[in-house]
Structures are given as C-alpha cells and as structure tokens.
Amino acid sequence: MNAQDIMFVILAVFIVCSAFATVISRSIVRAATYLLFVLLGTAGLYFLMGYTFLGSVQTMVYAGGVIVLYVFSILLTSGQQEELRTTNLKKTVAGLVIALVGFGVFASVLFMYGFAPIDFAASSFLASPDESVISMDTIGTHMLSTDKDGYLLPFEAVSVLLLACIVAGIVIARKR
Amino acid sequence: MISIDFILLVSTLMMFAGVYGFLTRKSTLAILLSIELMLNAANINFAVFNNLLFPQGHEGVFFAIFAIAIAAAESAIAIAIMINIYRQLHNISVDKLTKMKW
Numbered sequence: 001m002n003a004q005d006i007m008f009v010i011l012a013v014f015i016v017c018s019a020f021a022t023v024i025s026r027s028i029v030r031a032a033t034y035l036l037f038v039l040l041g042t043a044g045l046y047f048l049m050g051y052t053f054l055g056s057v058q059t060m061v062y063a064g065g066v067i068v069l070y071v072f073s074i075l076l077t078s079g080q081q082e083e084l085r086t087t088n089l090k091k092t093v094a095g096l097v098i099a100l101v102g103f104g105v106f107a108s109v110l111f112m113y114g115f116a117p118i119d120f121a122a123s124s125f126l127a128s129p130d131e132s133v134i135s136m137d138t139i140g141t142h143m144l145s146t147d148k149d150g151y152l153l154p155f156e157a158v159s160v161l162l163l164a165c166i167v168a169g170i171v172i173a174r175k176r
Numbered sequence: 177m178i179s180i181d182f183i184l185l186v187s188t189l190m191m192f193a194g195v196y197g198f199l200t201r202k203s204t205l206a207i208l209l210s211i212e213l214m215l216n217a218a219n220i221n222f223a224v225f226n227n228l229l230f231p232q233g234h235e236g237v238f239f240a241i242f243a244i245a246i247a248a249a250e251s252a253i254a255i256a257i258m259i260n261i262y263r264q265l266h267n268i269s270v271d272k273l274t275k276m277k278w
Contacts, residue, residue, distance in 0.1 A: 004178070005178055008182070008183075012182065012183075012186045015186055015190065016189050016190070019189065019190045019194075019213060020193055022193065022197065022209060022210075022213060023193050023194070023196050023197030023200075023201075023210060023213070028205060028206050028209075031206060031209055032209060035209050035212060035213065038190065038213065038216065039212075039216060042219070042220060045183070045186075045220060045223075046223055049223060049224070049227045050227070051223055051227070051237055053237075053241075054223060054237055054240055054241060057241060057244055058219075058244065061244050061245070061248050062216075062244065062247075062248070065248060066212070066247075066248055066251050069251065069252060069255055070208070070209065070251070070255070073205060073255045073258060073259060074205055076259060077205065077258060077259065077262040077268050078203075078205075091199070092200050094199070095196050095199035095200040096196060098195065098196075098199060099192045099193070099195045099199070100192075102192050102195060103189070103192040106188045106191075106192070107185065107188060110181060110184050110185065110188065111181060115179070115180050115181060115229075134234055134237055138234065139234075139237075139238075142234060142238065143238075149234070151238050154238075154242055158242055158245050158246065161245075161246065161249055162245070162249055165252055165253055168253055168256070169252055169253060172256040172257055172260050173256035173259050173260055175263075
C-alpha cells in the first residue's frame with residue numbers, strides 16, 4: 001500500500017461515516033455539519049484524483065456557500081422545535097428496506113459488470129499533482145470556446161440560470 | 177491498489193444514504209440535505225469515470241462543474257421557498273404542509 005491508497009481508505013471511511021450520520025442524526029444542525037464533512041471529504045477525493053480545480057470549486061461553492069445558507073435557514077425556520085421528531089417505525093423500516101434493496105441492486109450490477117483493470121502506471125490517479133490531466137488554462141480555454149470541445153453554450157445557459165435565480169430568490173423571499 | 181469499484185462503492189453508499197434520508201425525514205430542510213448527498217454522489221461518479229476510464233477527456237469534469245453550479249442555484253431557490261412557507265404557516269414539516277392538497 002502506498003500513501004495514496006492509505007489516503008483513499010481514510011477519505012472513504014470518513015465520507016461513508018459522515019453520510020450515515022447525516023441521515024440518522026436527530027438534530028438538524030448536526031445533520032448539516034455532517035453534510036459539510038461529506039462535502040469536504042469529496043473535495044479530498046477530487047484532489048486525490050488530480051482534479052484540483054474541481055476540488056476547489058467543491059470547497060468554495062458547497063462547503064463555503066451552500067452549507068452556510070443551510071445553517072442560516074435552519075436557524076431561521078426551526079426556532080424551538082429544532083429536534084427532528086421521531087418518525088414512525090413503519091416508515092423507517094420501509095425506507096431502510098428500499099435503500100438496502102437499491103444498494104444491493106446497484107452493488108451487484110457494479111461488481112458483475114467487471115470493469116477492466118486499469119493500467120495504473122498510465123492513469124493519472126497515481127500521477128503526481130503537477131502532471132494532472134486538466135489545468136486551469138485548459139478549463140478556461142474550453143469554457144469559452146465554441147469549438148468541438150467548447151462549453152460556451154452551457155456556460156451562458158448557467159449564467160442566465162443564476163440571474164433568474166437571483167431575481168426569483170428576491171421575489172420569493174422578500175417581505176410583503 | 178485502488179480500483180474503480182471501490183470509489184463507485186463509496187458513491188453508491190452515499191447515494192442510498194441520501195435515499196434513506198429522503199424517505200424518512202419529516203423536515204423539508206433535512207430532505208434537501210439528503211438531496212445534496214445524492215447530487216454529490218453523482219458528481220463523484222462523473223469525476224471517477226472521467227479520470228479512470230477516459231483520462232484524456234474532460235467531459236466528466238465539466239459536467240461536474242456545471243452540476244455544482246446548478247445544485248447551488250437549486251438549493252438557494254428551495255431555501256427561499258422554505259423561508260416563505262415558514263413565514264405563512266410557521267412550520268416546514270412535510271406532514272403539516274397540506275394547504276396545496278386538493
């Protein structure tokens with residue numbers, strides 16, 4: 001086992017434990033905090049894969065922006081009844097059964113498909129971070145180009161979406 | 177040795193933790209937290225397939241970046257709606273929001 005394998009095992013255990021804690025913790029503020037840990041662990045996975053820009057975006061947008069928004073709205077809306085009320089047993093068992101069956105189907109499909117073993121020496125997973133597959137330069141060029149690999153149209157569509165979002169946020173949440 | 181199966185297993189566990197939370201939670205904000213878990217699992221899959229199966233392409237990374245932008249916009253609007261509902265009904269629990277039922 002080299003250092004990257006150890007790092008992956010640590011991140012995987014961290015992510016899975018935090019994901020379970022997010023859905024079973026009683027207090028909703030704690031659930032939001034565990035979700036923050038999940039998102040930071042995911043950013044760690046992106047860094048491990050060499051996608052440093054994606055990891056930074058994940059940290060800034062999710063961990064920095066969305067979680068703060070969630071915590072503020074939880075504090076604004078919950079008031080005294082912050083504790084999540086216990087759900088009835090039938091619903092919990094039904095949700096558990098559905099989730100376990102779905103997980104079984106997905107995992108069996110995953111392992112039966114048998115992904116071809118990857119040539120790790122050639123893959124970027126074990127490459128050092130400075131020879132990562134995609135640099136900031138490449139991302140900027142692709143994002144604003146209209147060539148075959150350009151993403152100008154979705155970029156502009158997302159900017160229009162964000163504008164609509166700003167207007168809708170103000171219209172919906174303002175005081176009347 | 178890290179294989180693609182292990183990373184996909186982590187994202188599958190995250191996905192179905194989100195499904196369980198979506199089905200059992202009562203508060204709408206907790207349901208939104210579960211949706212964020214599921215979106216995040218999908219993003220991990222995009223990055224992993226791009227990195228380990230097609231290392232010369234960039235499609236997965238760009239799709240993940242756009243998915244993050246859209247998820248942030250979605251949660252902002254959803255939270256605005258929650259705050260508006262709380263102002264009018266003083267409750268955001270799903271079994272109390274029966275005003276729009278016909």
